[in-house]
Amino acid sequence: MALKPEELIDSIDYHHPPKTDWMDTPNDFKPGRWAYPGKIDVIKRIHFPNPREWSPGDADWKLPENWKEIIYNGMRERLDKYRSFKVFMDICVRCGACADKCHFYIGGGDPKNMPVLRAELLRSVYRNDFTAAGKILGRLAGARPLTLDVIKEWFLYFYQCTECRRCSLFCPYGIDTAEVTMMARELLHLLGININWIMEPVANCNRMGNHLGIQPHAFKDIVDFMVDDIENYTGVRVKAPLNEKGHEILFITPSGDVFADPGIYTFMGYLMLFHEIGLDYTLSTYASEGGNFGLFTSADMMQKLNGKMYHEAKRLGAKWILGGECGHMWRVINQYMDTMNGYMQEGTNLSVPRSPITGTVFKNAAATKMVHIAEFTADLIRHNKLKLNPARNDHLKVTFHDSCNPARGMGLLDEPRAVIKAVCNDFHEMPIETIREQTFCCGGGSGLNTDEIMDIRMRGGLPRGNALKYVRDKHGVNTMACVCAIDRATLIPLANYWAPGVNICGVHELVGNALEMKGQKERELNLRGESLAELAEEA
Amino acid sequence: MKALYSLFFVFALLLVVLFGVGAAHLNMLFGVWIPYVAMAVFLLGFIYRVYDWAKSPVPFRIPTTGGQQWSVLPEVKQNRWDNPTTVRDTVIRMAFEVLLFRSLFRNTKSEVYKNENGGPVVAYASAKWLWLFGILFHYSFLTIVIRHMRLFTEPVPGFITLIDSLDSLLQIAAPTLYLTDVALVAAATFLLMRRILAPQIRYLSLAADYFPLFLILAIAISGIYMRYIAKVDVIAIKELTMGLVTFHPHIPANVGISFYIHLFLVSILLLYFPFSKLMHLGGVFLSPTRNLPNDSRVRHHENPWNPKIKCHSYADYEDDFREPMIEAGLPVDKAE
Structure with a gap:
């Protein structure tokens, strides 16, 4: 920059x-005003x-x-x-x-x-x-x-x-x-x-199951690694079933959560939560991408990539699909998925989602059979199904960034807030003109989260960055939570540039840190491996 | 420049009438045939444009959601009118949009500046002027159109007389001043000045944005001139207008040139309407980001041209990665 x-x-x-x-x-x-074009072999692989x-x-x-x-x-x-x-x-x-x-x-x-x-x-x-x-x-x-x-x-x-x-x-x-x-x-x-930053993820997702091109065995290694980390921090060995048939729920989240810091902490939060409530679920390496860069390419490519979710739900015999924290993923699911690929539900076990823990029937997902994890967790919390210790997040002063797509292409606004408020004691909203349906973009949505256009991204990030700076200065906010994998990548440079000193995290990282697990040891470290005592002292 | 072109064009239209009626005495042409053609073009053009839009399907339900979605969690309260899931609430959303300009009411103004320490500040202020003058303009226009119906009906229905008397409630001047005349001119002037004076708005404006404003202002001013200054013979004019609607066109004596100017400018507006941005009158009802419920996750919506493109299948995926999958201990469908 x-x-x-x-x-x-x-x-x-x-x-x-x-x-x-x-x-x-x-x-x-x-240079700097445009992103690099698609590589020849990438374009050939997807027949553009x-x-x-x-x-x-x-x-x-x-x-x-x-x-x-x-x-x-x-x-x-x-x-x-x-x-x-x-x-x-x-x-x-x-x-x-x-x-x-x-x-x-x-x-x-x-x-x-x-x-x-x-x-x-x-x-x-x-x-x-x-x-x-x-x-x-x-x-x-x-x-x-x-x-x-x-x-x-x-x-x-x-x-x-x-x-x-x-x-x-x-x-x-x-x-x-x-x-x-x-x-x-x-x-x-x-x-x-076209631009390579969009086309390569599309090509990867098509053949390898996710944007980042993580192959199945590598995917398993990463998940196992996170299971080890969770055990180190909590003393609890969680299960993370992959590609297993006969489970009630198929869980799909953006691959950014598997791959990169700080998304992996959110992923660890999911695994801990599912373990603690005894959820009967599986992950899939084939449908290992919640996001859909096809949306930024063409309607046809969006349909092709999205089809894997129902295809895999059918093969594995899942009754419904739980979706992770991702922005544009939920635009696709909420406004396109059933219209495009609803016909693929024929012959599957899919039915209207019902939380096995609380019995809540998610009638608002009756057609797609897909529930957002924030809805799911908020429902667990209101039924008192989780033992939470928000004090473990007491060193955090948290604000929440509404991602554009869940905000203006769905209306998922209060569910993540309900979760955050249950797991954090110190929450502050940014100014009203910059949140909820009026939220501002991270500057890198729709496949523009590439580094060669950093100047454009930082300019686009000004409104969000400035609102963040406002709550940082006014309330001492040091953490911005979000429900989007692209946000978790793009908001870090944005915050460093416009509001230094603010960390970015997913909502379920906060859940994972607050969650009391049966048989856990004394929780001395958070999911980032940082000492809670030291963090509390600094705060 | 674009504004000047449009202004000159409106003046040119005035000259056309002054010459056509004043000098060449083409009263039948300007009093009967042009209005007939204009009305026909307007009606057929409007219907065709709406039909042409409606011909294209709506493959996806893409409402812009302006608030909390419908949730099964009882403490999460749906914003039903900004994020509707039912037909009833969608109709309410549209009514707010069409009748009260709900989205424009949200308008804010952003400014960027530095604070005393040199730090960047982005500030948002409420900006309701555009909404206020926009709504004033449209409702004044509507009232004036309804008022004018007294010239095309005999006997004049009660509600038209009522609107007419409400509009002249203040009883100022003789003939009494219509509130909507003042409001329309004020609002159109605001909209015009905003376009000319605000650098951003001037930059994005086309000649096609100034022209309708000048034209409507000219129509309003010519109407006001007829009523308050020229004091035209309304009986004679009504004879002419009733002749038009009963398809017995006839040109009475005593109809002054100012009436022909007014009528010709209105005819131009009608002619221009279906080919221009003024079609937002019809289009606002057809916008898929507003007129559909946010319910694609709840109930099935059919895309008539759904291409049903097949995804890369699991079987193909496993074929690509079977060996490493087995090695990693991942379950596979075909062992070898």
Whole structure:
């Protein structure tokens, strides 16, 4: 990161947009403004169009000769398939209410990051080719012809949208830039324009079962390692069944929880919880990915990757599926899964989820048969099924970051809070304009959590970072909990940059630390292996 | 520049009438045929646009959820009107959206600055002006349209007379001043000035954003001019308008040029409507992020073009990794 936070703030100017009209403002392809393109072998593995060596920094992007025709036909097809796309192309009045709702605009000031202009990048071409007014009046009606520079501009700006939907909440017509971005990215894919940070996880997930490409034996090693750690810290040896048939529940969580710090502590929290309540469950190495980078690629790829969940539930004979802490995973499950792949439930043992511990029937998951772990744990807590000692988290002053997708694509707001408040004694909310349905993105959603665009990420992270700094300074908050694996990775550099001194954790890490286990030894260490006595002293 | 183009265009429209009626005496054309064509284009165009949207399916239920979901936990209270799961609550959400501009009411304004220590601050302030003038504009417009129906009905239904008398409640001036005339001009002026003066809004505005504002302002001003300054012969005008609705078009004497200006500008608005952003009037009802319940996890929604793409199967996965899986002690379906 080249700029210091104060310098970055100085570089933001909302009041002096470029002198040139946005249609005439040239693209800036400086390194750091774009993510690396998909590698040839990755693109070939998932059979996406036009695999080749290329770089967004080059003048020649090596597009197919008939690229204009491909885009035209691609738009036509999507206008016919999605009412959302057609309506959102037509009804925007450019009132500008969305403008300062986007974290990338707030942190950068580039007008093309106003959601309205981001959509206009595509709308202008739509008007030119598909509307009477655009054909007759041209630029007066906001139309412009499709050129190579327009394609390049799409790549720059539709990969500066994290599909967080904050703008959509404020739009008087509910125009959803996430939907527009999805269409634009699908169109770009038709020409072979993509980013490796999304395509490689997609390819990995397809063949190896998870984004990170952890193979089954390695997956087992990691899980065993965590089981050992839990035993070290608690004296209790938990079971972590893998790929076992005949269990009641299949548990699926994002692979980031298995792979990286601090997600692994959340994973340990899950294992301890399941052990303690005696849950009859299994993990799967084949369906070892809760997340779905297909969502950031195309509807078809999202469906293909998501299908594994029901496919594996059928093979293993599970009655329902429990899902871990992940953001976009829950957008897919809540708003797409049953619609896309519900037909795959035929011939399975899946039924409306019922907690075997409390008897609660999760009627709100009657179609998908998938329950969010925060709902599940909150239900355990309200039935007093867990023995908790929140004092073990007393060195923490905790706030909660609502992830965009569970907030605005589901409405999972109070369940994680109920869990946190049961396992921590010191909880503080960030300002109301930055939480719940108004929450701000971590700056790295929708597959943009890659390091080569760190400047863009830190700019996008400003609203969240600043809200965090506010509670850090006001209440001494030193921990931000979240229910998303991408957050657990992206919020760390964000906090280091905007609000140093705040740690990031998953909600079930806090649960694991507070959970009293039968037969446990004196708990001297937390799940990070840190001495609780020392932490208490420091606090 | 874009604003000036639009303003010039509205002036050009005025010249067209002044020339067409004032000099060339094409009263039938401007008083009858253009309004007929405009009305036909508006009605057919509007219906076609809505039909064209409705033709595309809604493959997924993608409401933007604006509050707590329906939960089976009794202490978690659903925000039913911002995150509905039933048809009834979705209708309520839409009613709030369409009638009260609920989403726009959320509006905030962000500012970035440095505090006294040089530290960054992002602040959010409530910003209800756009909502206020937006709603004032739309309801004034609606009231004015309803009031005008007295010119197209005989006898005039009671509710129109009632709205008319409510609108002139203040009893200022003669003829009495309509509140909505003032409100419409004030609100449209606010919306226009906001576009011209706020640098961000000016930057994202198209000529197509200024034109309807200038046009509506010109319509309003020409109407006000007719009523309060030119004091046109309303009896003669009603003779003309009743002729239009009863399909016995007829041009009475005594209809001044100001009426033709007003009528022509309204005709242009009607003609322009189906081809423009003004179609948000129809589109707001069709937005899938608002008009659907958040219930895809609860009940099945059918996507008519579901491609049913097959996932990479477990069998293929096991074929790839069988040996290391066996070695690691993981269960497999086919031992060899």
